[in-house]
Amino acid sequence: MMAFILPIKTESDYDRALERISDLMKSEDQESLDELDILTILVEAYEQGHYPIPLPDPVDAILFRMEQQNLTPADLEASIGNSKQVSDVLSRKRPLTLKMIRALNANLGISAEILIGNSTTPISNDT
Missing domain, CATH: 1.10.12 (Lyase 2-enoyl-coa Hydratase; Chain  A, domain 2)
Structure with a gap:
């Protein structure tokens, strides 16, 4: 029973x-x-x-996805921009733009909520 x-x-x-x-x-x-x-x-x-689980840091999420899919920084150029922009984003020197967030979401399947939600750097409207 x-x-x-x-x-x-x-x-x-x-x-x-x-x-x-x-x-x-x-x-x-x-x-x-x-x-x-x-x-x-x-x-x-x-x-x-x-016990809510906080969203991961956007850059950490990108790095994790890169590791999962065996991607190199050059593979991110289609989503982020030239190699300098990719380097700046991955080193947290440059914030993600709305255009980058949309592209990373579409190309790598990273949730937009993660890319926006817990950012330690501001999100730029620039392209």
Whole structure:
């Protein structure tokens, strides 16, 4: 029989839910797996409200994508501009422009929210 599931409102509720999830991970019956699904959703909602994950720095996101796709700075010229502009952006000497953000989003699939959201340098409207 499925346990009575309560909302997670406090850190104590959260800890209790994590313990229950740990126990349910060993189960194979459908009722336990259903309870696990529900508790996982509740825990995720609690974590989003209480432990938000900050967006990565835009340059760090670009560098990460470069590493993932084995790209060189020259590969970024189509999105950012000439080699000097690419170098300046990657060394944080030049802010991303709206045009660069759009191109990086389209060409590399980096979220515009990440490219805009947590920038330590201002975003320029220049091209």
